[in-house]
Amino acid sequence: MIFRELGLAIWISFKTSGLAALIASFLAVPAALFLAGREFRGKRAILLVNQTWMAAPTVVIGLLFYSLLGRSGPLGGLGLLYTQTAMTIGQVFLVLPLILGFSYTALRQVDKRARLTALTLGATRRQAGWIVLREARFALLTAVLAGFARAISEIGIAMMLGGNIRHATRNITTSIALETAKGEFRNGVILGVILLVITLGTNILVQSGLRTKDGE
């Protein structure tokens, strides 16, 4: 019985955080490609804001979306607070700057000549962009996985926007907090180990992705 509870919490963590990392990637990677490809006024400012945002505490993001999504907030009519959707939205905004920053660095490291050669050989801008993305694919995957690891291990957003509702928004981290508060350390420890295994596995993938890239 208890394993069904814990299993559900693990599934909810994977679902909300995996979705958050994917959505954030679809926004962040094109933005990084745009930024990496050209120089313009204000680009430094954008990167600085991104850098700052990367360090935003989860509770601040939680507070921001709590006030937006709550019934008395501007988007309150959607009734999204305390749902999995709200958790995913919050986590998208948590990991977006992280994935953007990592992707930007990865794309900048691609040899400039790759893009120039493609353009000289008659590729369109779009095709040249694809070539740059292909060159950096392992590092980009690393960025996405790092975003996923960040999302799945955070608690502030999950607690504030999910509300820790049993079978609905109770994920690994909010379960650990609850089990500890109840004095059920055994369950907390089981979940803690599982969370560590997940982040360890993700980091091994990240490492091997980086190594493959180095080996090329």
Add this chain to the structure above:
Amino acid sequence: MAGIPHSRLRWAIPFGLLAGLAASESGYPPPGAAEKSLMLATTTSVDATGLLDVLSDEFKKISGVTLKWTAVGTGAALKQARDGNADVVIAHAKSLEDDFLREGCGVNRRVFARNFFLIVGPSADPAGAAGSATAAEAFGRIKAGGFPFVSRGDNSGTHVRELEIWAKAGGKPDKGYLETGQGMAETLRVAAERRGYTLTDSATFFGLRGLAGLKPVHENGPELENIYAVIAVNPARVPTAKYEEATAFIAFLTSPRGQKIVGEFRSKSGRLLFEPMAARPGIDLHK
């Protein structure tokens, strides 16, 4: 480090922060004057309303003892006391308290306050719970209509009472039953957001602001009386328990001075939240 010319000054900010932290940790009085403290594990309502802030200030003035507390459900509070993490407990679930006393973990239980539980729900009251004669009937209507019901789900005093009422109503609903596992304030916020019903103590409900769209739909039934008791942890069972300070706190809480604070404590909207009960003859025997 442009802007800070002397390299020595670079350390000024972090060092200042550390010194500030150290000072705030030790606080006043300065180290040397050994400070007495007392650890209370309490049900959430007396904390969420702000009552404990007032009580602890006054208790400190009288006894010199600093009251520290963790606000959890009654079940968790009693568990913390059993584990040696508290010296005194405030609880409001007679069945759980009786177990605690019978095990020998608690001594010197005194009733000090009461108020009432309320069934609250969306102001439109789609289940029509407002016309019910009893709390069980109101629960039955919510269940029959399949409307969301938000439960504490944390073995707290309120949760225990909720389950007693569900038992009378023929069991918990299968549909729309949400368990937060958190305190009353968080649970009320979930109920407000999810447009659901919940059972709450009156103090937390009237003490909170911004519970848009929730209103009481059933109140004042005899099955909704909510009795608060304070219990000292038995030092014979839990050797680390500070029994002397704990009994001093119980004496203060049930004294005319403590009872006056309890009885005059008002919510931000000006409502009286607790009824003092320590001087009711016979109350400890029955409730």
